[in-house]
Amino acid sequence: MTRLLVVEDDPQLVRALVITLQARGYGVDAAPDGTTALRIAAARRPDAVLLDLGLPDMDGTDVLRALRGWTGAPVLVISARRASGEKVAALDAGADDYITKPFSMDELLARLRAAVRRTETPALTPDTVLVTTDEFTVDLAAKKASRAGRDIRLTPTEWQLLEILVRNPGRLVTQRRLLQDVWGVTAGNKTNYLRVYMAQLRRKLEADPSHPRHLITEPGMGYRFEE
Known part of the structure; x- marks a missing residue:
């Protein structure tokens, strides 16, 4: 049984979450404050x-930083805070996902299933060479990508973005991290760079760039690579 910890001080929301999650077969503990959590x-x-x-x-x-000191269990933030700065701060502190209140229970359950599933998928090991999807292959050793057996020409910047995402399969990589890793610390708010280069990557790699299956945008937060 998958065991969950709900950290929430609204008793009505806690009750709704506990009833819903237990009905789906989860074991649930609840905490009304950080110390108890x-x-x-x-x-x-x-x-x-x-x-x-x-x-x-x-x-x-x-609480999130304290948890990240000893556990890699997925943490899904559920919050009424909608400012992008709040989202980025939580993701940078180690959150796996960020869901704003009010939310639908179906969306929460889907995101929870995805987060738990990702923990069951082995992360890339340092000696991983090939990452293969049904549309393209990424050769991390040769630093190149291909579709249908043909090499795809990527610029150095496109490759850097792709490599970061591919090395973190299923995990949300924040806009801030991508900008700082690729363009440096002074580019922390240049999100237009990311939109341009991600659009270019999708045109080169995705079968339907307008409906990507592998290079996924999480609006206001970052990007995710799904195999």
């Missing part, structure tokens, strides 16, 4: 955490 997490070792940021005793990002 960290105690329960250490004792119960949850497989995933649903974390509100507005807790009565500490900010949720502090």
